[in-house]
Amino acid sequence: MARILIVDDNADLADNLAEILELAGHRCTTVGSVEAFAREWPRGPWSAVVCDMMLTDGTGCDVVAATRGSDGPPPVVLWTAYADDGRVEEALAAGALTRLRKPCDLERVVEFVERLCDEAAPGAAVCVDDPAQRIAVVDAVLDVTPWRPYVGAAGRRPLASPSGWTTAAVIAVAGAHVPGDVPGARRIELPAAASRYLAEHLSTAVS
Amino acid sequence: MSLIEDIQAYIGFDADDAEALAAFLPVARPHFPRIAAHFYDLILEHPSAHAAITGGTAQVERLKKTLVGWMESGLAGPHDEAYFEKRSRIGRVHVEIGLPQRFMFTAMNVIRLDFRDLVRTHLADAETAQRTSDALDKLFDMELAIMLGAYQADSEERLRQRERLAVVGQIAASIGHELRNPLGVIRSSSFLLGRYVDDEKAKRHVAKIDHQVERCSRIIEGLLELTRERPVTRSHVEIGPLVEEVTADLRESGVLSADVDVTFSAVDDGARAVDADPAMLRQVVSNLVENAVAAGAAQHVAVTARRTDEGTEISVLDDGRGFPAEVLPRAFEPLVSSRPHGTGLGLALVHAIARRHGGRAEAANRPEGGARVTVVLPRRAGP
Ligand code: HEM
Numbered sequence A: 001m002a003r004i005l006i007v008d009d010n011a012d013l014a015d016n017l018a019e020i021l022e023l024a025g026h027r028c029t030t031v032g033s034v035e036a037f038a039r040e041w042p043r044g045p046w047s048a049v050v051c052d053m054m055l056t057d058g059t060g061c062d063v064v065a066a067t068r069g070s071d072g073p074p075p076v077v078l079w080t081a082y083a084d085d086g087r088v089e090e091a092l093a094a095g096a097l098t099r100l101r102k103p104c105d106l107e108r109v110v111e112f113v114e115r116l117c118d119e120a121a122p123g124a125a126v127c128v129d130d131p132a133q134r135i136a137v138v139d140a141v142l143d144v145t146p147w148r149p150y151v152g153a154a155g156r157r158p159l160a161s162p163s164g165w166t167t168a169a170v171i172a173v174a175g176a177h178v179p180g181d182v183p184g185a186r187r188i189e190l191p192a193a194a195s196r197y198l199a200e201h202l203s204t205a206v207s
Numbered sequence B: 001m002s003l004i005e006d007i008q009a010y011i012g013f014d015a016d017d018a019e020a021l022a023a024f025l026p027v028a029r030p031h032f033p034r035i036a037a038h039f040y041d042l043i044l045e046h047p048s049a050h051a052a053i054t055g056g057t058a059q060v061e062r063l064k065k066t067l068v069g070w071m072e073s074g075l076a077g078p079h080d081e082a083y084f085e086k087r088s089r090i091g092r093v094h095v096e097i098g099l100p101q102r103f104m105f106t107a108m109n110v111i112r113l114d115f116r117d118l119v120r121t122h123l124a125d126a127e128t129a130q131r132t133s134d135a136l137d138k139l140f141d142m143e144l145a146i147m148l149g150a151y152q153a154d155s156e157e158r159l160r161q162r163e164r165l166a167v168v169g170q171i172a173a174s175i176g177h178e179l180r181n182p183l184g185v186i187r188s189s190s191f192l193l194g195r196y197v198d199d200e201k202a203k204r205h206v207a208k209i210d211h212q213v214e215r216c217s218r219i220i221e222g223l224l225e226l227t228r229e230r231p232v233t234r235s236h237v238e239i240g241p242l243v244e245e246v247t248a249d250l251r252e253s254g255v256l257s258a259d260v261d262v263t264f265s266a267v268d269d270g271a272r273a274v275d276a277d278p279a280m281l282r283q284v285v286s287n288l289v290e291n292a293v294a295a296g297a298a299q300h301v302a303v304t305a306r307r308t309d310e311g312t313e314i315s316v317l318d319d320g321r322g323f324p325a326e327v328l329p330r331a332f333e334p335l336v337s338s339r340p341h342g343t344g345l346g347l348a349l350v351h352a353i354a355r356r357h358g359g360r361a362e363a364a365n366r367p368e369g370g371a372r373v374t375v376v377l378p379r380r381a382g383p
Helices: A011-023 A034-043 A060-068 A086-094 A106-116 A131-144 A195-206 B003-011 B015-045 B056-076 B081-096 B102-122 B126-196 B200-227 B239-252 B278-294 B346-356
Strands: A003-007 A027-031 A048-051 A076-080 A098-101 A123-127 A148-150 A167-173 A186-190 B235-238 B261-266 B273-276 B300-307 B311-318 B360-365 B371-378
Touching: A003 A011, A003 A034, A011 A027, A011 A106, A011 B126, A027 A034, A034 A060, A048 A060, A048 A106, A060 A076, A060 A086, A076 A086, A076 A106, A086 A098, A086 A131, A098 A106, A098 A131, A106 A131, A106 A148, A106 B126, A123 A131, A131 A148, A131 A167, A131 A195, A167 A195, A186 A195, B003 B081, B003 B126, B015 B056, B015 B102, B015 B126, B056 B081, B056 B126, B081 B126, B102 B126, B126 B200, B200 B346, B235 B239, B235 B278, B239 B261, B239 B278, B239 B300, B273 B278, B273 B311, B273 B371, B278 B300, B278 B311, B278 B346, B278 B371, B346 B360, B346 B371
Parallel strands: A003 A027, A003 A048, A048 A076, A076 A098, A123 A148, A123 A167, A167 A186, B261 B300
Antiparallel strands: B235 B273, B300 B311, B311 B371, B360 B371
């Protein structure tokens, strides 16, 4: 059973997502603000965080930043409607794993969170210097491998998988900066082009 | 002061000029057909001007006659309000056929030089020749000023329309943003409801809610995409594999049924790939294929690509019913659709993406039936 923290100021939506994940056997806590998140966060450990971008007292960036302080932080998935908000990139750069779009990607959110919480699945660290491209790589990992994608600590600090995860591979998109060695990981270099190529490369890497 | 009086006052066109023109008319009249013929010969020799003449020899012959009439009435006068109205209308005809403004100057100059010649060879008296020559210059300047007025009115109208669209776009974008959250709740609630109810009838309604919410989302995403000024990030995109991918996606989502086939062919090897924004090009192909089959009658959809002097031309052809006549001229306008369930955004988005690449989109019905939409993506400027 995984513990998931949902941060969304739309309480109805947060509750619905929690209910859907609970039906799948997980435990969820919902909060509606950065402040409420800060209160709840220390009651972890959390398996994953699902977070909206626009919150009444701050943004998803604040949430991501708060999670990065810890060692081996859980993955943060942005679920947000604001497609062209520059802050999404900022949050991705700060270490959020990926972004999914409201309202369409509901099944995707559930699928994603389920995978992130699948304790039997090994992890795969995703290293892409361009945060926007990371979305495509993370999507490809979810679609064609059994791995749990995560990004290491933001910036140039060594990659640390969330506590208790083993690392199957380090996926680096051409030219990406890989912060450090991860024990037991295979390094996979991917071309920077379209997601289709990523998917092909990843599927051969798994088999 | 009316506009015609204003123009005449500036140019200094007065009763003496009108009189000089009227006196010259009987001398010049026999030469009008020759001048008109020369005028159209030069147009036909010039490829980009020739392009405006779509009706072949018959049209040229008709146009020569109208030009003779134009010379006749220009010299005869009176140069009053009614003349101004008539000339403005002629200006608008040229705007409507999309004739570039610069041709007005070059074409008027051809006429001006021919008349100058006529004066030189037919008016012996130096003073009369000078007076007539001046009057003709003023007349042709007046004609030009009126013609250009039509071009200006057109560009002002375009600007107004663009501003109107920009305002509508902003409103649409903010409404779109606001609607996403409630839609998210409806969607997740109906998802949960679908889990809780066993009743078949209830499940059917849940499915309908899902379907309609999905449609709302698509409309909103399309509107937002249309109003977003995302920069074009070009890279080398292979068109064939893209078409395959898009086709597979459309089949999976049920848009494209199994009995409709989609083919790709490149007319020449250079057209297998194009320098374009991959995500945008994907959207273009997806929207065009979806549009081709959405009317329901198409069995074959052919995507073709070819190189032209301009760049790469990608066409999507189908064998369906084609565009209804009333929709065709407005096919790329947002919210214009010939389908009861169409969002009216698919082709608008295609057009917007082509424009963002510096290109354009064209829609037509094929003589053999069905529709053809062509997107022209110019080669990137620079080295
Ligand atoms: C001094 C310049 C020009 C004059 C005085 C002139 C005069 C005219 C007149 C009197 C008409 C008829 C308008 C009506 O239907 O009421 C016309 C139409 C037209 N003109 Fe011109 N024109 C000029 C330049 C050009 C040029 C440079 C082109 C093409 C390259 C051109 C192409 C046409 C065409 C295609 C039409 C429409 C014919 C149709 O209705 O089928 N004109 N022009």
